[in-house]
Amino acid sequence: MTDSINQFAHYLQAMEIDVWILRQPVTCTLIDTPEIISTDSSVSVTTTTPDLASAITLSDSDVNRTDEWKTLQNQVIQCTACELHKTRTQTVFGVGNQQAHCLFVGEAPGADEDAQGEPFVGRAGKLLNAMLFAIQVPRESVYIANVLKCRPPDNRNPAQHEMVCCTPFLQQQIALIQPKLIVALGAIAAQYLLSTKTAIGNLRGKRFEYAGTGIPLIATYHPAYLLRSPLQKRKAWEDLQLIRKMMTE
Numbered sequence: 001m002t003d004s005i006n007q008f009a010h011y012l013q014a015m016e017i018d019v020w021i022l023r024q025p026v027t028c029t030l031i032d033t034p035e036i037i038s039t040d041s042s043v044s045v046t047t048t049t050p051d052l053a054s055a056i057t058l059s060d061s062d063v064n065r066t067d068e069w070k071t072l073q074n075q076v077i078q079c080t081a082c083e084l085h086k087t088r089t090q091t092v093f094g095v096g097n098q099q100a101h102c103l104f105v106g107e108a109p110g111a112d113e114d115a116q117g118e119p120f121v122g123r124a125g126k127l128l129n130a131m132l133f134a135i136q137v138p139r140e141s142v143y144i145a146n147v148l149k150c151r152p153p154d155n156r157n158p159a160q161h162e163m164v165c166c167t168p169f170l171q172q173q174i175a176l177i178q179p180k181l182i183v184a185l186g187a188i189a190a191q192y193l194l195s196t197k198t199a200i201g202n203l204r205g206k207r208f209e210y211a212g213t214g215i216p217l218i219a220t221y222h223p224a225y226l227l228r229s230p231l232q233k234r235k236a237w238e239d240l241q242l243i244r245k246m247m248t249e
């Protein structure tokens with residue numbers, strides 16, 4: 001145990017983040033969410049993100065999910081629905097456990113992701129891995145995706161119409177995964193998924209529901225932002241503890 005804690009501490013220190021140590025382990029099994037969603041009165045959130053509730057049908061039927069995943073991934077690979085297809089190196093579909101309890105959603109691929117075809121690689125990805133490691137949740141046990149499947153040129157922010165265009169793919173990923181918890185990483189993903197303009201600082205640390213689906217959603221800072229603003233890492237740690245709590249309650 002001591003060895004693993006030391007390894008854990010060294011790992012986090014290597015990532016130049018504070019050392020966070022849990023008092024007890026956690027597995028990524030989730031909740032039957034009791035009371036979700038209560039939004040702070042200071043936070044304006046609607047659950048009317050474009051057609052999301054109606055588009056997501058969570059079914060327990062015994063379907064061939066492997067084929068559905070392949071079909072969906074091929075649709076993304078071939079997608080030319082917005083102009084981002086012209087500048088991408090490749091699409092960045094998503095990665096992880098297709099039956100994960102926890103789905104992490106960022107905004108869009110960056111340069112590293114565009115080059116490697118996988119979300120959250122590079123420095124931000126390493127920090128996300130360290131954050132997951134800190135709550136003893138292996139990256140492989142969750143699913144990680146972005147709202148956009150193609151990189152906006154020069155890492156500019158996604159345009160609203162691009163996100164609307166690409167959202168059906170994320171919706172289908174959610175329908176296939178049927179996560180028990182969605183974690184929005186960063187302001188853009190959080191504001192889009194919650195259909196709000198409220199600042200991420202006021203969204204984080206609270207429980208929301210994703211678009212009338214009954215799936216709990218919480219928001220936290222994007223790892224890339226934490227690399228630029230290390231003073232916010234303590235708040236991110238609070239968010240991680242909330243994630244962990246929601247996994248175990």
Ligand code: SF4
Pocket residue numbers: 076079080081082083084085091148149150162165166
């Ligand atoms: Fe298609 Fe989404 Fe890529 Fe636009 S960003 S081309 S909608 S996959």
